[in-house]
Amino acid sequence: MDNIDAWVWWLVGAVGLGIPLVVTAMPEFGMFAVGAVAAAVVAGFGFGIVAQVLTFVVVSVALIAVVRPIAARHNRQRPELATGVDALKGRQAVVLERVDGSGGRVKLAGEIWSARALDTDRVYEVGEQVDVVDIEGATAIVM
Known part of the structure; x- marks a missing residue:
């Protein structure tokens, strides 16, 4: 074991940290x-060995000090492009079957969706334009 150079041990350590x-x-x-x-x-x-350990510490700490804040800032950013059901919120739909607090149908983004009125006392008749405020499962909540 004494015959193995120090650089090999550092590479073994790097692999060990990679796992x-x-x-x-x-x-x-x-x-x-x-x-x-x-x-x-x-x-x-x-x-x-002193120079090796100092290099290990300095490089590791420098990477953590520089990379972690960048990664955290990137992680906090919301995606600018809404996709999936998030892209449907705020869009307009056309009522195909009467929509009330218990259900109905609308045409939203070229597809037919089940819909429910946000205000359970409100009724939307066929042909009316409504705004989608939320999506719950496969049901558009409209007002």
Whole structure:
């Protein structure tokens, strides 16, 4: 075991840190793995253990300090393009069958949807235009 160079141990450590990255999807493990690879490079150039450990710590901490805030900011951003049922909210539909608090049918985005009035006392007759305020399952909630 004493014959194995330090850079090999750092690469083994990098692989070891890569495993939990894949299993847990925690990007911090990947940043530590990159730090271990940097330490392996330093060891390959013949620097001592102090320089290797400092390289590992500095690279790992720098990556966490720089990448985590960028990833968190990116994660907080809402998608600009609404898709699926979110894209249908706020659109207009045409009543095909009388819509009241218990049900009915509307034509929404070229498709026929079951619909229910948001205000249970309100009734929408055939041909009226209504606004979709929500989608619950396969039912458009209209007003």
